[in-house]
Amino acid sequence: MAPQYKLTYFDVTGVAEACRYLFNYGGIEFEDVRIKSENWPQLKDKTPFGVLPILEHNGKVVGQSLAINRYLAKKVKLAGNNDWENLEIDAMVDTISDLRPKLLPIVKEQDESKKKAAIETVKKDTFDVYLPRLEAAVQKNNGYLVLGRLTWADFYFATISPAYDLTIREDVLAKYPNLKALREKVNALPAIKKWLEVRPKSTF
Amino acid sequence: MAPQYKLTYFDVTGVAEACRYLFNYGGIEFEDVRIKSENWPQLKDKTPFGVLPILEHNGKVVGQSLAINRYLAKKVKLAGNNDWENLEIDAMVDTISDLRPKLLPIVKEQDESKKKAAIETVKKDTFDVYLPRLEAAVQKNNGYLVLGRLTWADFYFATISPAYDLTIREDVLAKYPNLKALREKVNALPAIKKWLEVRPKSTF
The missing domain is CATH 1.20.1050.10 (Glutathione S-transferase Yfyf (Class Pi); Chain A, domain 2)
Structure with a gap:
């Protein structure tokens, strides 16, 4: 089965690396898509706000690394208890x-x-x-x-x-x-x- | 009874106004403390990271307006359902x-x-x-x-x-x-x- 999550970012650690850590920590399979700088201009206008990272899941797409981290943290039990x-x-x-x-x-x-x-x-x-x-x-x-x-x-x-x-x-x-x-x-x-x-x- | 929440910010709307909206929307009493610019230097070092707003509740103090908004939104049912x-x-x-x-x-x-x-x-x-x-x-x-x-x-x-x-x-x-x-x-x-x-x- 293909991974249920696709994370798209540049080929750097940057603000997406915490998302990658969370996927790995929780043993959640994800597609780790890394955009080369030269391909970014073509992709930019297809993203919700012209920025990366974006997360795709169940046919939906959202941006914002901290929002994605918070979501993943709940899945892998690294969020708060209340x-x-x-x-x-x-x-x-x-x-x-x-x-x-x-x-x-x-x-x-x-x-x-x-x-x-x-x-x-x-x-x-x-x-x-x-x-x-x-x-x-x-x-x-x-x-x-x-x-x-x-x-x-x-x-x-x-x-x-x-x-x-x-x-x-x-x-x-x-x-x-x-x-x-x-x-x-x-x-x-x-x-x-x-x-x-x-x-x-x-x-x- | 004194309000259980104390929100401290400058005497402007700025990034704290959404917190104030949320308190009002949910009918949650709060102390709306507004620091005058001339009093800020004395207070600055007493805040966790030298910035406002801060929220005090149950003897604890936290900063960051968006974090506070998110917390209040859950209380007043303006957060997500999942x-x-x-x-x-x-x-x-x-x-x-x-x-x-x-x-x-x-x-x-x-x-x-x-x-x-x-x-x-x-x-x-x-x-x-x-x-x-x-x-x-x-x-x-x-x-x-x-x-x-x-x-x-x-x-x-x-x-x-x-x-x-x-x-x-x-x-x-x-x-x-x-x-x-x-x-x-x-x-x-x-x-x-x-x-x-x-x-x-x-x-x-």
């Missing part, structure tokens, strides 16, 4: 998600010395604000970001945070042993470890 | 949310002629892409954004979209009668109509 627990997870995920656009000034800057200055600004104004608080959260939550147990917020952090290093050009989590240990713990889960061995090699 | 329906709502909300940061180049630009150019760019690259698709969604969904019925996605759109006009300096929905009717329909709900009459006068 509305308040889900609120705590969602708030953590959106907090981590808020960090991403703050890296854009670095990515967009072409001039090397201005790029270096942008990196310093992001380190000071963003990472020095967010990471100590996330580190404290993991310390308080039994080695996880929220609820004292593994949730999809941990998958999101584990898959998104490697891009920080690439952007900032250093091991961003070096000063944050709890966050680093969390990422390693997620990546050591048997189903995830196996996925990391077989997944296509790609950049972030 | 996981897939919630995915459809979440994807719509995140799509509308994606639009907001695209307005920032306009807001940040001080030079009037450059600001006008930025407005034209956003109209062409963002509104002309998103709004026809949202309009088609409402047309297809019985006058609502998703699921053919009122959901918290409609509240989110109704509360966020007035800021578009302010930023773009025109009636952005003029060309989109279904979206305009949706906003008016939400604002005409008895509990919302009453809220609009009594809420503090504030800018977006």
Whole structure:
């Protein structure tokens, strides 16, 4: 039988990697479609809002990686057990998600010395604000970001945070042993470890 | 009895107004705390991640407006009836949310002629892409954004979209009668109509 889920994204980890982790963690078969940049212009107008990832299931198609993650997390029992627990997870995920656009000034800057200055600004104004608080959260939550147990917020952090290093050009989590240990713990889960061995090699 | 929920935000509608709509719609009492800009620096470091809104309930505090909306929507029966329906709502909300940061180049630009150019760019690259698709969604969904019925996605759109006009300096929905009717329909709900009459006068 063909997989019931088809996930379409670019050939990178990016914001879709947490979806792929969730599929693998739950043993849910999925079609892992990866669009090459040169083929994107033709496909773009056929997607609901001109962005990826999209998930296809039962003849329906939806976008938005965090929405898809939340849906999959319920299927694989990495969501909250009640509305308040889900609120705590969602708030953590959106907090981590808020960090991403703050890296854009670095990515967009072409001039090397201005790029270096942008990196310093992001380190000071963003990472020095967010990471100590996330580190404290993991310390308080039994080695996880929220609820004292593994949730999809941990998958999101584990898959998104490697891009920080690439952007900032250093091991961003070096000063944050709890966050680093969390990422390693997620990546050591048997189903995830196996996925990391077989997944296509790609950049972030 | 004191309200069980305390919502803290600035004295504007902004991203917290959908939360206020949901409280009112469901007849849930809440403390509507509005921080004046001059008092924000003292409070900032006492919030979980230095941002507002925050929701306090049962001695706990969480941030992130969309997470709070989703939680409240479940309480007041404006969420989906199953996981897939919630995915459809979440994807719509995140799509509308994606639009907001695209307005920032306009807001940040001080030079009037450059600001006008930025407005034209956003109209062409963002509104002309998103709004026809949202309009088609409402047309297809019985006058609502998703699921053919009122959901918290409609509240989110109704509360966020007035800021578009302010930023773009025109009636952005003029060309989109279904979206305009949706906003008016939400604002005409008895509990919302009453809220609009009594809420503090504030800018977006």
